[in-house]
Amino acid sequence: MLSFTIRKLIYSILIIFGVMSIIFFVMNLLPDPARMMQGQRADLSTQNAIRHELGLDLPVWERYAAFLKKTATGDLGRSFSSNRPVMESILERLPATIVLTLSAMFIATILGVGIGILSAIKSYSLWDNISMIFALVGISVPSFVFGLLMIIAFGAWLQIFPISGYVIQDGSSWYQFWNYHWEYLALPMLTLALRPISIIARVTRSSMLDVLSSDYVRTAKAKGLSAKAVIFRHALRNALNPVVTTISAWLAALLTGAFFIEYIFNWPGIGSLAFEAIPRSDFPTIQGTVFFAALIFVIINFLVDILYAKLDPKVKIQ
């Protein structure tokens, strides 16, 4: 177990190293930041001064080494527009992203598994067909499109929920948020949950169908167990394996993939931070948020792998 964990850990670190390298070289292709900050008419000496300050006059390999060293110690540089350390802004926005993601994942798990089980039990019925078509619609709708439709339906037309995002005022806390402003969470949460609901429902359904046609379920039925006992005690337990895989994969994907939704609903998370940085050409912030998102993704996958190995000894051998 220990050697498995260490191997996985080293691999995760290698992945993070790769992520850093890709981010650095993509960012290296970007237009000259000194030019972007000063505009087209900036005089050459100011531009050169900025380049020197940012270390852009050094050769690529030196900059790459410096970037790796800084990023590895948690220093993501300073924002071009606010001059704050990027890490500080990210950590400030992190709670909002976590709240949004976890609540969306919670809803998605309950609804997705529920719909999936019902569809499998009543397979090829009207309910099954309708819910599977809806699941496919859920997969087909881009998140920002669904978000806007939600805004139109519930925010602008029915006026049940606020359209625009929650804004952290000075001195307000998450405690206040839960007590007074939870309704800001409703629309972005539902929007974010749509895709995982659909996918979890589809996976649960097909996995349940597989299990329901297996021998041990037939035996359980044959010995006269009630339908409820067969489904919950025998079938569901065995059907949940791929479902758990899907859910854990989606948790990682959601934490890093809520960007569009945060942007549309003006939700003060990491995604909004990244999107606000794009029109400002604030490269350190873009770079920092991309790296941070990938880091979370790798960490969650690492933890899930370890958890799996603990639960299922077969995994370790592979």
Next chain:
Amino acid sequence: MTTTPIPTMEEMLKEKPRSLWYYSWKRLKRNRLAMAGLVVTFLIILVAAFASFLAPFDPNLQVLEYATKPSGFKGNVILRTNELQGREPIPVPIQSFTIQGDQIIMITDEGNTRKLALSKLAGSSESDWHKEPNYYLGTDRYGRDVFSRLMYGARVSLTVAFFSELLSIVIGVLLGALAGFYRGWVDDILMWFTNVVWSIPPILLVIAISIALGLGFVQTVIAIGITGWVDMARIVRGQFFSLRETEYVEATCALGFSNMRAIFKHVLPNATGPIIVIATAGFATAIIYEASLSFIGLGVQPPTSTWGQMIYDGYGFIAAGSNWGLTIYPALAIMLAVFAFNLFGDGLRDALDPKLKR
């Protein structure tokens, strides 16, 4: 599912042996939802290809007097010739007109009276220069026809998705094939690289690359294409892992043929099914990425109309509580295109792999 009588041995022997594709197509044809998806996809492709014939308006024709009109709005315009040679005639919105001698007197949309020589009109008969065009889905804030812009938007969506998916297929198949065929350290390095790309949120990678490459059609295709190959590489690698062990590949190697021949002539054709399934899913995702990019102002640039841009333009009207159609129509277009394609893709997966029941 319809029940067919089980054929006897004699009947089975009489039947001509057919290819996998024949049976897959037969299975696909029985799947009504998948066929519906295929038909809709085909219609969207037709609309995109023949947009210039089908669209009632030039998608970039601005009639500022007709800005943000509701769906079903009927215009009333006089067409006058454009002084610039070879340009389309200019529409002048009017309330009514009368003809006096060689002049036409118009009451314009704002209620002013304007005179114009008859010779300045486009065409000779009234049906030529007096039109009452239908704006089926209304107009945007520059008075452009939303319906026509949607049709031209399909063009951008489909072509960007097609070429970027093509790029993804090439990269994914190549890396997956090399990793799965050679295994060992080649596999380790290629899979490490695949996992690295997989770890970066795809939409952010697409955005970063398209900022780096600049805006435009080719840049957008590249940005989406070099991000979306991860699933393809994994599936192809998995296929190669198992197909490599088969006797016919062993035979190819034993006969002394090159590895490239084994890869491309013997293994790859047998992996076509899964490749097609992943490619259809990737195509649908590419449509979504294209729309997302143009929604945030990257991607293919104005005045070319794209669905994402149209949604962004309409987005500003939502809070004002009017012109929801400007957001809803392009949103529905994207949903319809991706949904139809996914329906087809789902059916295709079932048809190509009969072992997998839905």
